[in-house]
Amino acid sequence: MEEIKVLLDMEDMPKKWYNILPDLPEPLLPPLHPATKQPVGPQDLAPIFPMELIKQEVSQERYISIPEEVLEAYYRVGRPTPLYRARRLEKYLNTPAKIYYKREDVSFAGSHKPNTAIAQAYYNKKEGVERLATETGAGQWGSALSLGCALFGLKCIVFMVRVSYNQKPYRRILMELYGSKVLASPSKETEVGRKILAQNPEHSGSLGVAISEAIETAAKDEKTKYSLGSVLNHVLLHQTVVGQEVIAQFEKIDATPDVMIGCVGGGSNFSGFMYPMLGKKLRKESDGTRFVGVEPVSCPSLTKGEYEYDFGDTAGLTPLIKMYTVGHDFIPPPIHAGGLRYHGDAPSLCLLVNKRIVEAVAYNQVEAFEAGVIFTKIEGICPAPETSHAIKAVIDEALKAKKTGERKVIAFNFSGHGLLDLQGYSDYLEGKLKP
Numbered sequence: 001m002e003e004i005k006v007l008l009d010m011e012d013m014p015k016k017w018y019n020i021l022p023d024l025p026e027p028l029l030p031p032l033h034p035a036t037k038q039p040v041g042p043q044d045l046a047p048i049f050p051m052e053l054i055k056q057e058v059s060q061e062r063y064i065s066i067p068e069e070v071l072e073a074y075y076r077v078g079r080p081t082p083l084y085r086a087r088r089l090e091k092y093l094n095t096p097a098k099i100y101y102k103r104e105d106v107s108f109a110g111s112h113k114p115n116t117a118i119a120q121a122y123y124n125k126k127e128g129v130e131r132l133a134t135e136t137g138a139g140q141w142g143s144a145l146s147l148g149c150a151l152f153g154l155k156c157i158v159f160m161v162r163v164s165y166n167q168k169p170y171r172r173i174l175m176e177l178y179g180s181k182v183l184a185s186p187s188k189e190t191e192v193g194r195k196i197l198a199q200n201p202e203h204s205g206s207l208g209v210a211i212s213e214a215i216e217t218a219a220k221d222e223k224t225k226y227s228l229g230s231v232l233n234h235v236l237l238h239q240t241v242v243g244q245e246v247i248a249q250f251e252k253i254d255a256t257p258d259v260m261i262g263c264v265g266g267g268s269n270f271s272g273f274m275y276p277m278l279g280k281k282l283r284k285e286s287d288g289t290r291f292v293g294v295e296p297v298s299c300p301s302l303t304k305g306e307y308e309y310d311f312g313d314t315a316g317l318t319p320l321i322k323m324y325t326v327g328h329d330f331i332p333p334p335i336h337a338g339g340l341r342y343h344g345d346a347p348s349l350c351l352l353v354n355k356r357i358v359e360a361v362a363y364n365q366v367e368a369f370e371a372g373v374i375f376t377k378i379e380g381i382c383p384a385p386e387t388s389h390a391i392k393a394v395i396d397e398a399l400k401a402k403k404t405g406e407r408k409v410i411a412f413n414f415s416g417h418g419l420l421d422l423q424g425y426s427d428y429l430e431g432k433l434k435p
């Protein structure tokens with residue numbers, strides 16, 4: 001049989017997370033307090049995050065041990081995940097390139113997000129927190145955190161953007177099965193929500209409003225903390241189990257990726273996938289590999305944004321962070337890849353793009369869905385619309401290799417499956433999607 005999967009054993013699971021901060025070409029600029037514009041200290045974050053995660057956020061240690069309980073939960077929900085070879089896609093494209101994809105869809109929540117949700121739930125539980133509050137758009141992050149909370153016995157309240165709450169019931173139901181309380185945002189639960197509803201009872205909600213509601217909920221209740229699924233350093237840190245497994249898997253087949261590709265919403269799956277390899281390059285232990293992040297043209301922070309300090313949320317309540325941003329008040333069109341609609345990106349990833357160490361490209365959603373449809377038919381697995389953006393870039397790389405005859409090795413992160421996003425595919429098939 002031709003090699004199709006590269007599998008790892010339980011013992012091959014990484015025991016540490018890789019922190020890229022000490023290997024960056026220059027230090028990150030600190031987040032600034034939204035009111036005073038002074039650097040934010042641990043004490044400013046303590047009301048909303050547990051201490052251990054605040055420490056990880058600013059840590060300069062290259063490796064941070066993964067607690068035994070977290071390793072066990074990783075194993076339970078599907079780690080280590082397989083690396084697949086897309087042999088059928090290679091043949092279909094008639095390319096000399098070899099294409100590999102890391103299967104982060106196999107987790108119970110269907111995406112990479114439990115890698116950080118589990119770790120965050122664990123540290124909160126350990127520090128005596130009783131409930132987590134968070135926001136979710138289409139529900140991917142909300143369902144991952146609900147899973148993490150269910151595994152560690154925490155309560156969870158999720159503010160779900162009202163349009164998604166009404167239009168996308170399945171992930172809401174999944175969250176409720178895990179025991180979470182899910183509210184359509186804006187909700188009557190918070191001051192922010194009540195204020196907005198008083199002005200407009202029909203308000204359809206936004207991620208920015210939902211973040212404000214979740215933060216208010218955490219700030220007001222000592223037993224409740226807030227949790228974020230992307231952008232922050234500690235989130236990217238937790239995702240590096242993915243990239244360390246990828247390195248081990250390529251070592252097993254005695255190959256090295258020439259290019260590593262991933263889609264970018266806030267940057268967590270792409271960074272987790274490639275930072276361990278990029279770290280080797282930064283430390284001059286390897287070179288050659290290129291790194292390409294893929295975003296939608298409708299929310300083009302890395303390719304068209306400004307590199308400056310901006311708020312993390314729409315309302316301007318969070319600290320200011322130095323990043324590529326299209327502006328915190330930018331409202332992206334409602335593209336189906338809901339996970340790619342964030343106005344900014346993770347600060348470390350932005351620094352690496354600014355230094356030209358990481359490349360960025362953008363594709364529109366029609367191109368992405370087209371790639372997703374090809375992948376489903378040829379490889380037999382239906383990607384999340386977010387993942388399809390990466391697949392479009394992979395297909396383009398493979399076609400370039402066909403022209404040059406290069407036998408290059410392409411690896412990408414299959415960040416999630418699309419089985420709860422079929423409406424988007426239906427709209428694409430019916431020709432209803434705009435670029």
Ligand SMILES: *Cc1c(COP(=O)(O)O)cnc(C)c1O
Nearest residue numbers: 230265266267268269339386416
């Ligand atoms: C949330 C999500 C993304 C985007 O978030 P990142 O933090 O950039 O990884 C991408 N793919 C899937 C499947 C997601 O659920």
